[in-house]
Amino acid sequence: MFVIFGAAGNVGGTSAAALRRAGRPVRAVVRDETQGAPLAEIGCEIMISDLLDPPTVARAIKGARAVQILCPVPRAHADPASDMRRMIEVAADALRADPPQRVLALSDYGAEHASGTGITTLFHYLETQLQAVASQLTFLRAAEHMHNWARVLPIALSKGVLPSLHHPLDKLFPTVAARDVGLLAAELLLDEQPAKTSPHVVSIEARERVSAFDVARLVGELAHRTVVAREVPRGEWAATLHAAGLGEQHARLITDLYDAHNAGRIDVEAEVSERRFGATALAEVLAEIVARVAASASASASAAP
Template structure:
């Protein structure tokens, strides 16, 4: 598979610490996936199942696990804050995929994320899987505090554990344009917090992230490695508007949302602590949330137009 070769060649390794691990051939293969009901986790699970690999779906309640059980998956019930339940869900797994639940309006100092981090670290320490892949993000290495600092905390905690760890850092998700389908169709506008609208940034489809995660988790490595992932080309808000123009067959343009209106807008939408989100957007616009070296990122295959087509079709053309 070409993707596997690409990952092997272009993998960015932070450090590698030799560890004693039970050889995979003596273990019953099982891939335990958190976040399986979302786009990334679902894409990862489907890719593993298509490759004939066994999957354990970790879900919050049995109802959410039924569709995965029907596909032949093991099902384990656990929330990300429940260390005891997670330990049981991780036990016997060859490898575990960690997808931290998103918190878009966190309390100061990110206590919600810290509760998940503590639980996940405790469970991994007890269950001792051979390998772990954690979904992180571009900008997890940023020094400035912002919404993505929750991922920085998770990376720091998991990197301290004596296990083989891959930190998968995807770019801005193309799927975020789901919020723009209605305004693009109705008013011919998409409202962009990224500015200027002509500046292209790394973006990636959730489906690509899931497929790459499925490839990575089947590999063998030691220590901690960082994999940075973006789509086949860099994309600007103007490019996203052009994709909508193509798909909808009508002119669509990107309009920047003025920085001075952000706080009032976010608070009107119910946010209590919008500063972390605002600082994250500043990071993308000011360039301090970015991949350090484009040449070392791996590339997905799904274009912005393909993502827009799927989202528009999903809402009805």
Template structure:
């Protein structure tokens, strides 16, 4: 039995679907019953639990041989760091009670960095807490999701300018489609446990892209020229707070400061392996465009 916490998300659904296609039993764990239908349709058992309710989460995990967990960033929360820490502790407590043999945690590029680099630092805290579990652990560190560009696609369509917090806009960085990340996770769960514990795996797409590459892909999809333009750092706070809480904004400002140093938010040297998804950037962006 495989239990997938956060199965209604893009990554969790992709993992669940791959495991079901392999003929394996999957328990999909989610907070919102309204999102259960697609998972039920592929034959998943459904369990409802909240990350901040360790007892309920432990009951939903009970009996599973392997569990996949993900830490959702509460981007509108007044205290994003506090809520993430609460979720980390809830997950760890539940896993400690349920005692599965294997735990695969979706982590983040940069989780190895000791200094504060915003969002990846929360995943360092996540990994450190999970290291205390008596289970075989896989830390699947994900590059930035290609689908994240969907938030600024409406601006690019309206203005022919793609705002980018990656600066310079020709700097290439690792990125991956969420569906590919789920497939890589499923592949790891289907393999026998390694002697290495924790096992660290980095996941990114078939090649690295720049903001200019994103603009070029959108130009091709839209049939007109879109140019990438770096958002001045003085405008970051205002730009982020249009959609995010101030505390989540601070996490992202620190993240992009680290990104723009170049090479910091990357694979941990001489640690683990790198697995590559097959989805090209243009194919990940295509479904994000409005119908024409």
């Protein structure tokens, strides 16, 4: 049995579907029944679990040959770091008590750093806590997800300005499509050859690095309008993130992350075991997001009195 936590998400859903296409039994772990319906349609066993609830996590991994673990940053929590650390501890305790043959943890570029990288320090904590699990461990460290730009594309499309926390605007940085992360995760779980090291650290990013200027240009081309990139001044970051609905502590995790990004600390670790590259170009992902934002705006306009 292959157990996929976060199976309703972009990465987990892709992994679950790839494993089912390979004919493997999949237990898709989700938060509620509605999330499980599409996964049940492709033959997944559905398990409802709360990552903060040890009994449901233990039931989810029971009898597993391989487990793909994801601990999401809980956006709605007043102290998301504390909540995520608790999720990690619950997962690690369950895996230590009932270790499967393989564990693959979805992690981030920069997870080798113990401090000073905001949200990424939580993935360092995830990797550290899993070290004691008696399984073949793989840490799949992904670059910044391309879908993250969906947060600001409505602004870019309505105002023609793409706000960026990446400074300077011409700095190249790595990104990756969620589908490529999910496909690689499934491939690694299916690989029958034992890794030479445990943990086996694998990085993934797209073949081409991009800048905020590149993102603005691509969005403009897709939307058939002029879009310019704009550096959000460092002093405005917190207010901008608060306006986007993030609480104070979550906003601080983001600002610390981008400070580290802009200082060049978020990249492939020199000691990484294996580097892989996704096939999806940023333009493909942005095209999906632009179409979705445009459809939403059109629907809202049609519903207006």
